[in-house]
Amino acid sequence: MDIEAQKAWSDRGWPDLAVWRARAETPSLAREQPYLDTLPALITGTLLVLAASGLVLAVYYNPWAPYASVQFIKREVNSGWLIQSFHQSGTTMLFGAVYLLLFRGILLRLYKGSGEFVWLGTVALASVLLLTGWLGYMLSGGAVAGASLRQATLSAETWPGLPGLLASWFFGGPHGPGTLARLAVLHAVLGVAVFALVLLLRTARKAMLPAPGAHPVTFHPYYTAQYFVAFTIFALIFALFAFFAPHFGDNPLNAAPANPLIMPINPTPPWFLAPLSAIRVVLPGDAGGVIAVLAMLGLLFALPWLDRSSAPAHRSGFLYRLLVVVLALDVIALGFAAACRPSVTAVILQIVFALWYFFHFLVLTPLVTALEAK
Amino acid sequence: MAGTSEPTDAGLTSEHDVGSRRDFLTILTVAAGAVGIAATVWPFIDALAPNADRNAVAHPVIDVAGIQENTGITVMWAGQPIYIRRLTKQQIADSQNVVPDSLPDPASYSERTKPGYGDIVVVVGLNTAAPCLLLGNEPSEPRGPLDGWISACDGSVYDPLGRVRRGPASRNLAIPPFTFLDKAQIQLG
């Protein structure tokens, strides 16, 4: 069978193939698209690596003896230490890319116009990934993760009304032997369900593509080559983390087994959860903490409407961009403040940085964008 | 991408016009990328392979130096009881004197023992007819008329080499795969 007959056969069986081939062979893409546009693809690739390493980990993980099973993976399983390192460094790379994507979106105002849907989807993706990351952290069975889980399940039992019902349903009761088993299933399910969101965003992102311009090009080989470069650089950074800094952003106390009788001195979460952990100080109590985190993410969802300027994406004034950079520094500072030893200064700093975060979105963004629109 | 109907935009060049240098570069890059992907995939496959722990369970080492003559030990392996017994000289002589063809399941002495370690018998301690345990390994259990093993449920009689002599059973006791590491140690599997 020659190649034309093969193509005709596959097109008849699966008509999408013909559509995709036509799209691939028609030059439709603008030139000079920046490397950072490859971030969504890099995130997808990282999610694939996380899913694969997670699958291997799941074969050996035992939610009824979590610490022992993680030790087994690291010490007894062939290349188990490498798989675990891939999973942990993969998480670091994933959240680095996601935070970079969010930062870029806020800086360039990519949530405007046709990019609004993609922005909402991206924030949803980030939120789901943060929840998945927290669940994965709980699964490690370490001292700090155990303290965090105990706190969460116990406070969930005390909430009144509907939130209490939902929280109790989520955890299946106070912390006990079966809690990690259900969280492990949730972690895996969310990790796979995220791919649906990724596919959704992939199609939605087509609406954001710039106009092809005078000399459009095909995806292959031009952008295939560019994506290859991006993947290789990303893999290089990933390798540096996985092999030379496998415990980046991890609290060393988490290497000890969970013990309900001992409260860790410094219960810092992993780096990607640190800003969320810090923002909890704004409102009192455990319930207040959850509301603060939800508000933090909610403001990101509301950004297209908080931005009062009607200027299209990629256009913003100097003051707005400066404020966004300050916001990024503020979030980083929030993370560091959470990582400090608990002290009065640390808490005051956390409150200051957290209030600036809310101030930026609720006050500064509408004001500055309205001003610059004129 | 076959050249069916290539748009002839001014900015596009077909891959075939280019000098061989880019083809070599592209091939080298793709090949290197493939090597990288293979090297990354390998640990995932290796991690699912049996590890040292499983190997220890799959191939346990049993110490047989402590087994006295005419006594046996029972070891659980692969979900089955394995009977290891040390024979007396009389039992060895009697076994060698039996004509193999006269047995329900012909087997000679040399087929049932390992050369050089002729006084150790290793068999799976399950009756080959009606499924039940064999009696005769514990000192308190009856051994049957031939001082070997006897089946508790259907009365099949086995000799000290594990060959069936009488009874509903018609096949000798199974021999598990094993090797002698030295005079004192057997590795199963």
Add this chain to the structure above:
Amino acid sequence: MRRLLLTALLASPLLASFVPAQAETTLSPPHFPSQSLLGGYDLATVQRGFLVYQTVCASCHSLNALHYRDLEAIGFTAEQAGGIAALANEKPTSLEDRFKSPHVTSSAFSGATPPDLSNLAAERPNGPLYIYHLLTGYAATPAGTTLLPGHFYDSGFPGGQIAMPPPLKGHDVAYADGVTTSLPQEAADVSTFLAWAADPNLDARRQVGVRAVLFLIFLCLLALATKRRIWSETV
């Protein structure tokens, strides 16, 4: 047989490496190569540290995550590891068994159960250095400090008061390779051993890592060159 094994145990550091004995009587500051970016474990040091653990620490501290067969990774042969297992346990032990766990009740140490040491070096930032300072920090109680009952003053322990009596006094063991068994030396050796116990795959990880990073740098340059060449064909 036991004496033979004990001699074998003590002589094995000599067999393991040809590094001449470094008479390190002063270790300020102690150097842990594994804590640097590309360093690894010196097997002779790890073996000496294991001897210190087995002689001094194993009576109270368990090392649950390790099996006796793991000792083959620090230069012992299978027979030597089997001999160590036999020496340490009364009942017959195989290489597949975990390290013997001493049965110590918390009442023996004012309520503080001696923790398992398998991951201790990973549980603190700069773990090996922390362990070293803890072991060498025992000193006379400074004026004005009241010790809790059953506790000892240790400058290397957070809070300064530790329930563990000073475990090392210097010359607690005899190294076969002639290294002086001063207290700082023993402390540094056992800290290196515990660093290995917490992260036995460090050497493999860095070895594979160097190759991976070099390969990826090469691949990056290749990919960049290919991309530039492909894009240069367009006007």
